[in-house]
Amino acid sequence: MKMKFKRCIQLGFLLVCACSIAACKKQNIPAPLDLQKPTVYSDDYYIKLRAYKNSDHARFFLWLADYNVKGATTASLGERFAGVPDSVDIISLWGGIPDSVNNPNDYKEMRFSQRVKGTKMLNVTLITQDRLTRYTQDDKGIRDFADALVKDTYDNDLDGLDVDYEPNGGFYQNQDNFIKLILRLSQFLGPKSGTGKILDIDYYGDTPPNVLAPYVDFVVQQAYGNGSAAGLQSAYNSISGGYKPGQYYPAETFGDYYSTGGVQFKDVNGNTVTSLLGFGQWNPTQGRKGGFGVFYGQRDYYNPAPYGYIRQAIQACNPAKK
Incomplete structure (x- = not known):
């Protein structure tokens, strides 16, 4: 009885091991994941979506x-x-x-979202010192920086520019310099340009000067x-x-x-x-x-x-x- 019982235990242990190995092999077999896929809608849906985005809201x-x-x-x-x-x-x-x-x-x-869904895509820039090392800190440097941002926005067929106004004690902490930058940008972007391209300012601590209100489409507060x-x-x-x-x-x-x-x-x-x-x-x-x-x-x-x-x-x- 003892020998038979011992042999049964051994056979049972081997059976468990065999099942475990089989289970491991099954789990390690590569299988495609069933990822969520974007929904594709009709042309009529996208026409209505673009109309909504162009509406007053x-x-x-x-x-x-x-x-x-x-x-x-x-x-x-x-x-x-x-x-x-x-x-x-x-x-x-x-x-x-x-x-x-x-x-x-x-x-x-991105292009599908922009051209079919009507989502506006904006270039974005910081104005902290580490982004400005290639530009002189004077009126010429302001113009060169602005013109480079405009070129980048137009060359990439984007809908406008988002300017992150967080000078952190740098060159643009002087509001006169920042005003000059936005005025230069406003010749090619924003409501004064007549181009339909967006110009906005987003900000955290320093508030954008009120004098710039007519030159930007909107301001975004990091509240x-x-x-x-x-x-x-x-x-x-x-x-x-x-x-x-x-x-x-x-x-x-x-x-x-x-x-x-x-x-x-x-x-x-x-x-x-x-x-x-x-x-x-x-x-x-x-x-x-x-x-x-x-x-x-x-x-x-x-x-x-x-x-x-x-x-x-x-x-x-x-x-x-x-």
């Missing part, structure tokens, strides 16, 4: 990064232009301008972590001497708050919502805002509902017609 502004991935056809839609919600109006190309040679799929998807309608109202009041309500875009950051949709935000009625949703619902007392936005919005793709917070905020700001 509060626009959504997105700083986009994490694309420019080699082999992007197999990348997550969170790293592709094709994954961005169709209702996004403007994309600032924080991840750089896609290269048609080295990043052909990103380039193709990161702002927790109330009263806080946004105060922020807008600080520039309202020059910039109209329709030129003001408050923006949240999903560099920090993507998993929660923002911080807790108290609206004008005392209700608490997520801040991105609050930004979408809020308007200055002086009139309707021009739009709102988010930095690193592509991270919202990885929430339970892909781009769920962004879609909810856009819908709350611009309810779909029934």
Whole structure:
């Protein structure tokens, strides 16, 4: 009995090992992943989408990064232009301008978003010192810098330029220098140029000079972590001497708050919502805002509902017609 029992144990152990090896072999067999694919709609859908984006509404502004991935056809839609919600109006190309040679799929998807979906694609530049070493710090350097930005925008067939006004004590901390830069750019971009190309200023600490209001389409405030309608109202009041309500875009950051949709935000009625949703619902007392936005919005793709917070905020700001 003991020998038979021992032999049974040995046979059972060998059977378990054989099953385990078979299971391991099965798991190691390469198999294609069933990745989510972009939805393709009818021509009529895209005609209506472009009409919506050309209509009078509060626009959504997105700083986009994490694309420019080699082999992007197999990348997550969170790293592709094709994954961005169709209702996004403007994309600032924080991840750089896609290269048609080295990043052909990103380039193709960007052009499809731009030309078929009607999404505005903006070149973007910082004005900190490390970006300006090739330019002299004088009036000639200002013109050369502006002209290079214009050339880059036109050569890449983009819809405009997003100027990140964070001088951090550098040459453009002197507002006279920054004014000269925007005035030079405004000859080729923005409402004074007659080109239809966008010129905007985004800012964090330093506020853009009021004198520049007629020369830019809008300003985007990095109102990161702002927790109330009263806080946004105060922020807008600080520039309202020059910039109209329709030129003001408050923006949240999903560099920090993507998993929660923002911080807790108290609206004008005392209700608490997520801040991105609050930004979408809020308007200055002086009139309707021009739009709102988010930095690193592509991270919202990885929430339970892909781009769920962004879609909810856009819908709350611009309810779909029934």
